[in-house]
Amino acid sequence: MTAGDRELTAGPMLAQQPEPTAETSQLAAAEHRAELIEEHHYGQPEVLEGPFSTRQLLRLDEALRTADRATGLTFSVYVGELEEPVRDHAERMHQQLPHVASAVLVAVSPNQRVLEVVTGGDARRRIPDRDAKLAALSMVAAFGGGDLAGGIISGLDQLATRAGRG
Template identity: 40%
Template sequence: MASGEYFSTAERLAIHKTIHQAELASRFEISVFVGRSEGSSRAFATQLHNRLAAPARSVLIALDPEAHTIEIVTGGQVRREVADAEVDLVVLEMKSAFAEGDLAGGLRRGITMLAEHRAQR
């Protein structure tokens, strides 16, 4: 996770714990990038996702706080378990928390929601 100055140490630890719990619950690999996107935020997130060890069963959440963009890229196996509409709901939930100034909490809630959507199937 590239987090720079966006999170305190406690927030980074809480995010890592949330990722670990979500990975155990969903059996997906979850990666988070927080920082400046290069060019198109979607293309940048897709490039990052494609570089992951197991992109087919991975989720990448790319958040650019400066540009106010959120991209969630899901691999083929993940898309069979989590519908695009469910991912859209996750993005809306995260945006709501971010609008209230809760970057870490919104990110953690989004990660948890992705795992919950998988568990409901």
């Protein structure tokens, strides 16, 4: 983990888009998450094999939605390989998220044993680097115990709790 303009931490991919309107929010968020956990092969989506069971994916999805609703920020999770330098790769992924200033990315690469938490400017004011590092340490402890999904869910909860209502 490094401090700087943004805080970084690391795992496979899930994400949630912000909710533009009450009527389109659930559909748009579900479609975006589906895009992030599918691989497009000749225009046809194909579900990726990954470290999570269906139940764990549902729990992660709910944790993302809960964090978004509770804070007004946009939380996303990426689990997979990160290119070197890892920080730069996580920051580039963060820059591709909608509403970058209020976006929080948790990027985890289990094989590389790396966790990065990247926060946009508005999100960082609500989740200081120290608090992001504490959430990251908690996630790493869970990962060490073999609980990747539980660690991410716990970390999202800690980050959202620290951010509070926006």
